[in-house]
Amino acid sequence: MSSSSESAPTATPRGALRRPAELSRSVDVSGLVDAEGGLLDRAIFTDEQIYRQEMRRIFAPSWLFLAHTDQFHRPGDFFTTWMGEDPVIVTMDKGRKIRAYLNSCRHRGARVCRADFGTTRNFTCTYHGWSFDLEGDLVSVPNKEGYPESFETSQWGLVEVPHVESYHGLIFGTWNPSPVSLRESLGDMAWYMDAMLDHDEQGTVVVGGVHKWVLEGNWKLAAEQFATDWYHVNMSHASALQVLAPAGKKPKQEIVHRSGRQYVDPNGHGAGFPVHPRNRFDAKTVHDWFDYDALRERLGEARVEGPLTNGHATVFPNFSYLPVNGSIRIWHPKGPDRMEVWAWTIVDKSMPEEVREAQRLYNLRTFGPSGVFEQDDGENWSEVQAIAGGFITNSVALNYQMGMGGEREDGRHPGRTSELYSDAAGRSFYARWRELMNTRAWHEEDRA
Ligand code: FES
Numbered sequence: 213m214s215s216s217s218e219s220a221p222t223a224t225p226r227g228a229l230r231r232p233a234e235l236s237r238s239v240d241v242s243g244l245v246d247a248e249g250g251l252l253d254r255a256i257f258t259d260e261q262i263y264r265q266e267m268r269r270i271f272a273p274s275w276l277f278l279a280h281t282d283q284f285h286r287p288g289d290f291f292t293t294w295m296g297e298d299p300v301i302v303t304m305d306k307g308r309k310i311r312a313y314l315n316s317c318r319h320r321g322a323r324v325c326r327a328d329f330g331t332t333r334n335f336t337c338t339y340h341g342w343s344f345d346l347e348g349d350l351v352s353v354p355n356k357e358g359y360p361e362s363f364e365t366s367q368w369g370l371v372e373v374p375h376v377e378s379y380h381g382l383i384f385g386t387w388n389p390s391p392v393s394l395r396e397s398l399g400d401m402a403w404y405m406d407a408m409l410d411h412d413e414q415g416t417v418v419v420g421g422v423h424k425w426v427l428e429g430n431w432k433l434a435a436e437q438f439a440t441d442w443y444h445v446n447m448s449h450a451s452a453l454q455v456l457a458p459a460g461k462k463p464k465q466e467i468v469h470r471s472g473r474q475y476v477d478p479n480g481h482g483a484g485f486p487v488h489p490r491n492r493f494d495a496k497t498v499h500d501w502f503d504y505d506a507l508r509e510r511l512g513e514a515r516v517e518g519p520l521t522n523g524h525a526t527v528f529p530n531f532s533y534l535p536v537n538g539s540i541r542i543w544h545p546k547g548p549d550r551m552e553v554w555a556w557t558i559v560d561k562s563m564p565e566e567v568r569e570a571q572r573l574y575n576l577r578t579f580g581p582s583g584v585f586e587q588d589d590g591e592n593w594s595e596v597q598a599i600a601g602g603f604i605t606n607s608v609a610l611n612y613q614m615g616m617g618g619e620r621e622d623g624r625h626p627g628r629t630s631e632l633y634s635d636a637a638g639r640s641f642y643a644r645w646r647e648l649m650n651t652r653a654w655h656e657e658d659r660a
Pocket residue numbers: 317318319320321322337338339340341342
């Protein structure tokens with residue numbers, strides 16, 4: 213339940229007091245992102261005030277990935293995560309509806325659930341013992357008779373995320389009280405996502421748990437790279453490409469071919485996918501199991517020969533995935549110079565056990581926390597971040613000019629695409645970021 217529209221002069225029970233506007237002064241970021249000219253100021257990776265503004269204007273209004281539907285099978289199953297820096301509980305209520313709550317006690321603010329996941333009947337705060345049911349209602353207050361008569365438990369339930377929707381197994385939530393639908397916000401991006409999520413009627417399930425690790429680096433470095441950057445692959449991942457190559461091949465033969473496309477979404481999403489047969493780096497067991505004729509019939513040739521086989525993508529702002537190994541991940545912001553990566557492996561529900569296991573191991577080897585590709589990427593983001601705080605360094609602009617003006621409708625893939633090697637989706641990612649950062653969010657309109 214949203215609280216921001218309430219406007220009582222004193223405390224509004226499910227929400228905020230009347231916070232002075234000075235606490236959320238905003239910076240005009242126009243001078244930091246020149247998306248049209250392909251230039252970026254590094255302050256967007258280092259500045260604390262900009263980071264706080266991202267929490268208010270990027271994370272609070274956007275649809276954010278929460279969890280996979282397969283994590284909830286019976287009432288009381290829960291998973292705790294973050295929306296920006298806000299802790300949330302995602303759970304199935306008694307009516308089997310997936311709901312999400314701010315994981316913060318209405319009494320003194322402690323988390324009411326400190327477990328990563330599990331099954332419960334109530335969320336009981338371990339500080340003083342207030343207890344909330346699966347519907348978020350406050351159902352037990354120790355020493356309740358000590359409160360004034362005006363105290364009503366119905367006014368002190370958990371703050372609920374007002375909109376939770378799912379798309380092919382992926383659950384998203386937003387704090388925005390009147391958002392466009394999740395499906396609408398995905399636009400043509402959904403066509404590309406279906407290359408991983410919609411192989412058959414049965415959909416996907418999660419194998420194993422959620423891997424979590426911390427990286428020194430701004431969350432956008434990872435999100436933009438998954439949206440736009442195939443350029444780094446041959447250089448950064450040279451040794452990994454050789455390791456994965458069939459024995460007897462020379463290093464030169466393992467260079468990723470440039471033929472492919474990059475989808476450039478007007479809402480800041482992006483997906484890059486090579487189409488050359490040499491660029492297939494999938495697990496053999498999984499590859500052998502797929503019925504490619506059936507996939508072509510269901511998803512179409514263009515999707516099977518492109519986005520399904522390889523590639524990586526970002527749903528703005530901070531959800532990314534890799535169709536080739538079923539990795540889905542979120543880049544949780546933890547300050548301007550830190551992120552926490554949470555990664556799941558998803559597989560087709562129809563896959564037999566040995567194929568699931570092959571995919572899980574393949575994902576671990578490539579994009580697990582110690583995976584041969586993942587390590588290269590994390591190293592790069594941390595490298596960029598490590599020096600970005602220098603005063604002179606910070607004021608030297610970065611280049612995102614590759615493929616300028618090259619986006620077009622290619623007649624094969626929906627929306628606009630560019631060459632595979634291009635910064636087009638990156639420019640679009642930052643154009644969207646700039647637009648949101650310069651737009652008053654709903655919670656500010658109340659104070660206008
Ligand atoms: S902070 Fe939760 S009961 Fe006091």
